[in-house]
Amino acid sequence: MLRRRFIAGPAAVAALVVAISGAMLSGGLGGRASAADVGTLAATAGCGKNPALTSGTHTIQSSGKSRSFILRVPDGYDRNRPYRLVFGFHWWGGTAVDVATGQTVQRDVWAYYGLLRLSNNSTIFVAPQGIGNGWANAGGEDVTFTDDMLRLIENGLCVDTTQRFSVGFSYGGAMSYALACARPNVFRAVAVQSSPGTLSGCNGGTQPVAYLGVHGIGDNIASGRSLRDRFVRNNGCAASNPPEPTAGSLTHRVTTYSGCSAGHPVVWAAFDGGHIAAPQDGAPGDSGSRTWVPGEVWRFFTQFQGTPPTPPTTTPGTPPTTSPSASPPPGSCAATYRIASQWQDGFQGEVAVTAGNGGLTGWRVSWTFTNGQTITQIWGGRNAPSGSTQNVSNETWNGNLAAGASTTFGFIGSWTGTNSVPSLTCARA
Numbered sequence: 001m002l003r004r005r006f007i008a009g010p011a012a013v014a015a016l017v018v019a020i021s022g023a024m025l026s027g028g029l030g031g032r033a034s035a036a037d038v039g040t041l042a043a044t045a046g047c048g049k050n051p052a053l054t055s056g057t058h059t060i061q062s063s064g065k066s067r068s069f070i071l072r073v074p075d076g077y078d079r080n081r082p083y084r085l086v087f088g089f090h091w092w093g094g095t096a097v098d099v100a101t102g103q104t105v106q107r108d109v110w111a112y113y114g115l116l117r118l119s120n121n122s123t124i125f126v127a128p129q130g131i132g133n134g135w136a137n138a139g140g141e142d143v144t145f146t147d148d149m150l151r152l153i154e155n156g157l158c159v160d161t162t163q164r165f166s167v168g169f170s171y172g173g174a175m176s177y178a179l180a181c182a183r184p185n186v187f188r189a190v191a192v193q194s195s196p197g198t199l200s201g202c203n204g205g206t207q208p209v210a211y212l213g214v215h216g217i218g219d220n221i222a223s224g225r226s227l228r229d230r231f232v233r234n235n236g237c238a239a240s241n242p243p244e245p246t247a248g249s250l251t252h253r254v255t256t257y258s259g260c261s262a263g264h265p266v267v268w269a270a271f272d273g274g275h276i277a278a279p280q281d282g283a284p285g286d287s288g289s290r291t292w293v294p295g296e297v298w299r300f301f302t303q304f305q306g307t308p309p310t311p312p313t314t315t316p317g318t319p320p321t322t323s324p325s326a327s328p329p330p331g332s333c334a335a336t337y338r339i340a341s342q343w344q345d346g347f348q349g350e351v352a353v354t355a356g357n358g359g360l361t362g363w364r365v366s367w368t369f370t371n372g373q374t375i376t377q378i379w380g381g382r383n384a385p386s387g388s389t390q391n392v393s394n395e396t397w398n399g400n401l402a403a404g405a406s407t408t409f410g411f412i413g414s415w416t417g418t419n420s421v422p423s424l425t426c427a428r429a
Contacts, residue, residue, distance in 0.1 A: 044154035052156030070100040074121035082160035084123040089172030099127040114294030135175035137200040167191040174199040181205035208235040208264040216273040235264040244270035335426040355401035362399040362429030367422040380409030
């Protein structure tokens, strides 16, 4: 048996110990998408091109730092087939290698939290490496790192943008939770295993996202319930306290919440155990061969095949949240502005850019905030603000648009008093 120490963070948990041994589930629950499934997918720029990335370790610059991740491309990769994309975030003190190889439990069998074996070459997997083997996400840098990985991977490989998922254990669970809060319109669903709390932050956290929580009753279960309940509320589910196994029963109980908004289920899987990644029924501790967790995660993720998340609805009395649409002039472009979600002092905006008859090789959208709004985070575009005027240009991967084609960029902003919809101008870059 191999024992490894998992520490949630210096300011949060002193030491969380997990002992993991054995093998994983046999057999597979997943498979290749059918032709009918592929017809509903949303493809990325990497589709139809020779793959620009291969399996192995890759290094990129993000927030001025050198960051790395391990990529696993399916065997027999088909450049014309959009693939599911799963991020696996390691625990405190763990590494990307631990996630990618499964060597902490059993090499290869536990790779990517046991999901690689179940995927049957239907999924691209990513194992990012945290700074100091953790996910403090200082200033949002780990969320930005995820954005940067997504841009690179989706420009170089064929990915289904409605099928992005994240899973993590302990500190890695906290990072998956941070993505649920900050990127609910990017990730289709997240699985949070035994997170000790919001160690990686929760910037936003007001929109719905499909959520699976896995937690042991002997592992500060109140923390897991609190994390879960945020998305019970966000997803419009009927509030309840699901039954959980009793101490000493060595069992687990899985509950699916009722009344959740379309496409935003919440599932709660509680087990009789402590801070462990691979609990089993009938015996204490971790067991890769008998654990039920990978099967639950895989079933949760694969239920969404080809189904994008339903955009959240605005509350009654909310002022108009979308700028008037316009047909782009020939050879130019048009842009529309949408307030996707709004909360006290903050909001999430989205801008759609549509190319005119001549197509685009680059674009720039400008507008002026008239009520003191500010942008604090942005993805899918590069902002060069000048006072209250925002000037957002394309990224390298979304600047080339065929005639009539569209792309979007989004941002998190702050506001006080009034959050009016500005008028936009769009031009070639």
